[in-house]
Amino acid sequence: MKAFTAQQLAPMMEGTLIQGDPGLTVTGVSTDTRTITKDQVFFALQGEKSDGHAYLEKAREAGCRVAVVSKDVSLPEDMALIRVADTLKALQALAKNYLKQFPELKKVGVTGSTGKTSTKELLYWCLCGEYRTARNIKNLNNHIGMPLTALSVEEEHQAAIFEMGMGDFGEVDLLADIARPQMAILTNIGVSHISVLGSRENILKAKMEITNYFDKDSVLVVNIDNDLLSQENWEEKEYRVVKVGRAPGSDYRIRDILDRGEEGVTLTLDFAGEEHVFDIPIPGVHNGYNGALAVAAACELGVAPAQIAVTIAQCEHTDQRLVINTSPVGVKVIDDSYNASPDSMKAGIDVLMRAEGDRKVVILADMLGMGPETEKYHREVGDYAGEKGVDLVLTTGKDAVFIADSAARRLGEDRIYYFPTRDEMIGKLDEVVRPGDVVLVKASHALGMEKVVEYLLKDRS
DSSP states (O other): OOOEEEEHHHHHTEEEEEOOOTTEEEEEEESSSSTTTTTTEEEEOOSSSGGGGGGGHHHHHHHHOEEEEOOOOOOHHHHSSOOOOOHHHHHHHHHHHHTTTTTTTTEEEEOOOOOOHHHHHHHHHHTTSSSOOEEETTTSSSHHHHHHHHHOTTTTTTTTEEEOSSSSHHHHHHHHHHHHOSSEOOOOOOOOOOHOOOOOHHHHHHHHOOOOOOOOTTTEETTTTTTHTTTTTTOSSEEEEEEEEESEEEEEEEEEEEOOOGEEEEEEEETTTTEEEEEOSSSSHHHHHHHHHHHHHHHTTTHHHHHHHHHTTTTTTTTSSEEEETTSSSOOEEEOOOOOHHHHHHHHHHHHHSOOSSSSEEEOOOOOOGGHHHHHHHHHHHHHHHHTTSSSSEEEEHHHHHHHHHHHHHHHHGGEEEESSSSHHHHHHHOOOOOTTTEEEOOOOOGGGGHHHHHHHSSEE
């Protein structure tokens, strides 16, 4: 973050400096006293389970000398305090006003039901050969994380990518208002959050909030092969729409996605009258689509295809998203434990079946947010595992029992293991999984399946 004094910060968040030296300078923002540094301003956020105001003294002990509060607090005068009505809204206001300091910054928003993080990372690699680029670290894509990302932009940056997650109407609008992107990518519309929004059509409406602050010069890059997105009347939009997919009439037409197993995919795209080939070192055909969206966005921002081909080939995996490691005893683990939906579950199974190894094993837990059709979506995954001929299916969780039941109908009961809890599953892994197996671990993040990955990979010799 650019340097600001406490006196300069206060009006940027509609706050009042109520004590301390107005000349104290900060160059960063923190909401966590466990990682705070002395040059950061601390925001005392209030949540359901914790209140940042209780940690103000810890922030001071760590060297922090500027804090944003919404309550009466008693701290020594060496601590500058900025009083606001709501610390979270103040953080968001600061992020919005901070980005206004960079009028030349190329800003891209990324949203969709699945593939947001992968597309964001691929776009970063597409752009980094031409522009110094900022982007969300890991999954900081919500009402707190994205403002923190905005505040990490430095004067050296020429472009910034903002992944925007959501769970309800208005959430993408909030993030789009902060970032005001000139370009956005819409990866697809699936069923994530359907329990809240009620229908895929409503999910589309919520995701389209990313265009709420577009003008006639703005650009939306869409996956035109997604069934719902293919039905939209894009010609009526007041901004420009760039279509990506296999469908005729696509501006960036996918000719082929060659699956190279664990090595990734090779994407062949036709655009501007020429054919271009890109090697993407992330496994899964679905990442060919994510890559195509990223390539299209980068080209629209003026990056040469030849330059993109060089840098996208260097893209690195994101933690807990199809990361492949081998344990000390020779079990190959595909860690895709960060999140899950029916489409991403199936895509993960596809990657598993292409991986080299002896038995193909899936370890799956619940997909959250599936609404009234939860059983249907979990059974779809079980059916898919059966269709693909997975050797063993291990499941845990309330709804994953439907995955196990449907898979058993195709594979037989002897190839299915269901555990009421994750810890019970971990206790049996040594009996079920053996050296030479390839194991996919996937579930919604709240299930904590990274613990299963950690157990499989640790040295128990």
